[in-house]
Amino acid sequence: MMGKNVFVKKLAFLGVVALSSVMLTACGNNDDEATGDSSNAANDDVQVVRIGIGNAYNPFCYLDENEELAGYEYEVLKLVDEKLPQYEFSYEPTEFSNILVGLDTGSYDMGVHGFGWNEERDQKYLYSETPSVTTGGYVILGAEGQDFETMDDLAGKKVQVKTGGNVSNLLEAYNKENPDKAVEIVYEDSENEQIVSNLTNGVYDAYINEKIDADQWVKQFDGLEQYGENIFGDQADSGCYYLYNKDAEQMEKDISAALQELHDEGETGKLSKEYLGEDYTK
Known part of the structure; x- marks a missing residue:
């Protein structure tokens, strides 16, 4: 589907070549017990974060001339993803009105579209503790x-x-x-x-x-x-936030912490100047 980009971090596994199916089963069981091989467990521990993100909110999140996801928010999230090996981010660019619907129906774990704070949304969704940018009122x-x-x-x-x-x-x-x-x-x-x-x-x-x-x-x-x-x-609050379902408290904490690190390191400030013309992260 054009415009739908799914970026997945792949784990590499070593295969063991065996002479017979019986030997393979036996060796596999022995190896797991002896070495505590946690490859399968590690794979299970990686949580996919399904992100509904704007497709026409230039320069924050939009599709470029090649129908590829681009913009400040997308570039920031790529850096956040690199800091969180326990998650893999999967993006679905969509219209603004679809994002909250996707959160409501469970299609998305996270919504990204420069959401400001308001009381009605706060009652329904979990706001990120760390804003992606400040808006200046x-x-x-x-x-x-x-x-x-x-x-x-x-x-x-x-x-x-x-x-x-x-x-x-x-x-x-x-x-x-x-x-x-x-x-x-x-x-x-x-x-x-x-x-x-x-x-x-x-x-x-x-x-x-x-x-x-x-x-x-x-x-x-x-x-x-x-x-x-x-x-x-x-x-009026002056921040742009990510939205989550109410039960995603740990996910929100992890992503907010990584985002704050990027703010402190100045990485988001660089992206803000590149995409927005000024550093709106301070």
Whole structure:
């Protein structure tokens, strides 16, 4: 299947050539008892981690021109995998909406798509202790030449959001707490190019995104500008995390520890500069 990449670490085993099936059985039993051969046990101890990862979230996780998995998150996970011989990572690139479904149904052990923290997800999934990057909080995206700086400037404005995302939750809570300054929330699950077109053509006034993503958008698209700084303050967590099923506590601890080592060693910082333009791991 194009776009589906499974990367598996293979264990090599030494075969014993015997003269007869009887001798093979006898020698095999004796060797296991005498030497404590744990090849089969070692193979059984390696746990496959089935990872649902984004296929169109450039530059974080996406398929390149050869339909091969690429991006910051994928390169980081390859380094994490090298540090954890007890696991072998198996990747399935897929659409954002499929990742949580895959976790729910048990198809995936781990979900990767720059997931921010929110209370609803936290009740359902296990978040990684260590974020893969920090996001710099939320900023406002709009057409060039706007005078947006804070949430107050968006009162009565049409703000496009994606259904079920962190921003929709934050805006809904904001409107409830500030009815006299409420924004008009427009739920529309468009691709990035359409969102930018909606902004530059005046269909909607603003789109709210994390700074790490907004930086990429401003570089990628003409006629777009970002405004404000950390507009939700302490109400919004500023990390991107991996998600797991609730019973995967040991897996989460192991992967978070390896990821933190890579942060401390500066390896993820190098990849962040290469793929994201700056070191967003600090």
